[in-house]
Amino acid sequence: MKNTKLFxxxxxxxxxxMFAAACGSDxxxxxxxxxxxxxxxxxxxxxxxxxxxxxxxxxxxxxxxxxxESVDLTQGSVLDEVIARGTLNCGVSxxxxxxxxxxxxxxMVGFDADFCxxxxxxxxxxxxxxNFVELTAAExxxxxxxxxxxxxxxxxxxxxxxxxxxxxxxxxxxxxDGQQLMASAASGFSSSSTVADIDGAVVCxxxxxxxxxxISDAADAAGVSITxxxxxxxxxxxxxxxxxxxxxxxxxxxxxxxxxxxxxPNDWVIFPGQPISKEPLGPTYGQNDSAWAxxxxxxxxxxxxxxxxxxxxxxxxxxxxxxxxxxxxxLGGEGELQTVMGLNADAFxxxxxxxxxxxxxxxASLPPLGVERAGANTQWTDGGLLYAPPAR
Ligand SMILES: N[C@@H](CCC(=O)N[C@@H](CS)C(=O)NCC(=O)O)C(=O)O
Numbered sequence: 001m002k003n004t005k006l007f008x009x010x011x012x013x014x015x016x017x018m019f020a021a022a023c024g025s026d027x028x029x030x031x032x033x034x035x036x037x038x039x040x041x042x043x044x045x046x047x048x049x050x051x052x053x054x055x056x057x058x059x060x061x062x063x064x065x066x067x068x069e070s071v072d073l074t075q076g077s078v079l080d081e082v083i084a085r086g087t088l089n090c091g092v093s094x095x096x097x098x099x100x101x102x103x104x105x106x107x108m109v110g111f112d113a114d115f116c117x118x119x120x121x122x123x124x125x126x127x128x129x130x131n132f133v134e135l136t137a138a139e140x141x142x143x144x145x146x147x148x149x150x151x152x153x154x155x156x157x158x159x160x161x162x163x164x165x166x167x168x169x170x171x172x173x174x175x176x177d178g179q180q181l182m183a184s185a186a187s188g189f190s191s192s193s194t195v196a197d198i199d200g201a202v203v204c205x206x207x208x209x210x211x212x213x214x215i216s217d218a219a220d221a222a223g224v225s226i227t228x229x230x231x232x233x234x235x236x237x238x239x240x241x242x243x244x245x246x247x248x249x250x251x252x253x254x255x256x257x258x259x260x261x262x263x264x265p266n267d268w269v270i271f272p273g274q275p276i277s278k279e280p281l282g283p284t285y286g287q288n289d290s291a292w293a294x295x296x297x298x299x300x301x302x303x304x305x306x307x308x309x310x311x312x313x314x315x316x317x318x319x320x321x322x323x324x325x326x327x328x329x330x331l332g333g334e335g336e337l338q339t340v341m342g343l344n345a346d347a348f349x350x351x352x353x354x355x356x357x358x359x360x361x362x363x364a365s366l367p368p369l370g371v372e373r374a375g376a377n378t379q380w381t382d383g384g385l386l387y388a389p390p391a392r
Pocket of ligand 1 (some may be wrong): 028093094095096097099135136137154155156157206208209210211232233234235251252255279
């Protein structure tokens with residue numbers, strides 16, 4: 001009998017050891033399990049002290065386990081690389097008026113440039129720890145694949161083929177755009193022109209974009225024939241338009257408004273009405289890197305939640321203490337949400353303090369060029385499409 005009991009005990013011990021070994025070595029799958037377990041227990045148990053009992057305290061070993069798991073979670077991730085390097089390599093256009101251009105002081109400015117700074121503030125605690133990598137549209141995805149850029153903030157439209165075949169993943173849309181057309185009034189176009197009026201026109205855009213494909217589809221659908229000329233970047237497109245080599249230029253509507261405003265005086269007209277496409281623009285990074293995706297995505301969400309709740313760079317210190325429970329969690333008053341992601345507890349406090357909330361980022365760059373915050377780019381509470389998941 002004794003021997004049988006001993007044998008059973010050994011068998012159970014052996015099984016437990018094997019299970020533990022398997023858990024330890026199986027990183028990705030186990031991290032997912034481990035994380036959801038630990039956040040479940042936080043969510044349910046944190047205030048229900050019934051569950052804050054000996055059983056969950058016993059999990060001194062659980063705590064150790066979850067520390068290990070959070071190390072595994074970021075291992076091999078771009079998140080680890082960026083932290084080790086101490087600088088974010090952020091892919092931008094550099095020629096996207098209002099989104100990323102170099103100002104007279106040599107500083108990269110614009111809506112996209114500020115989202116690069118927001119990620120650097122979250123991941124490195126320093127909004128200025130950004131190396132801006134200027135990329136043409138055609139170069140951008142290769143730069144992610146080769147590791148020359150960690151993330152793109154480059155007027156990049158989320159499409160099915162980029163998300164799958166090209167090997168990218170996409171973060172939350174930061175700007176809901178749509179493709180439009182612009183022409184000179186002197187060539188007979190007016191603010192009531194449509195695609196049906198462009199038969200025989202030379203239409204120009206930059207290469208490697210959704211816009212070159214959309215305009216061909218739109219011309220076909222309208223039954224008109226066009227000559228489509230593509231150039232390396234939108235500065236060259238605009239120069240050709242000014243020189244009269246293009247009757248029409250076409251790209252994301254926000255870019256046309258920006259170009260028109262920095263080239264005043266002009267008689268340029270943007271065709272009104274519904275844009276010819278949907279262009280959801282946002283952060284883009286290499287696929288299958290969850291830890292990095294989470295860091296980038298929650299940086300954007302932090303700017304959105306702060307915008308929704310009126311937390312900005314001016315009141316963030318006060319909100320860290322006097323904000324509602326979600327804001328205190330988001331800003332690091334209870335740092336666990338951020339630390340399990342491999343970030344500092346105050347990661348999103350740094351984003352709002354150093355860069356600002358979504359509205360501050362938008363207002364700093366776009367309304368001065370005539371791009372107003374309206375429609376889809378307003379909060380869901382105002383009828384828009386900006387809707388961040390809860391920080392919980
Ligand atoms: N959103 C489109 C177009 C992106 C694009 O290249 N837009 C122009 C207008 S904002 C641009 O960035 N121009 C600057 C450049 O080409 O360097 C895409 O993802 O393909």
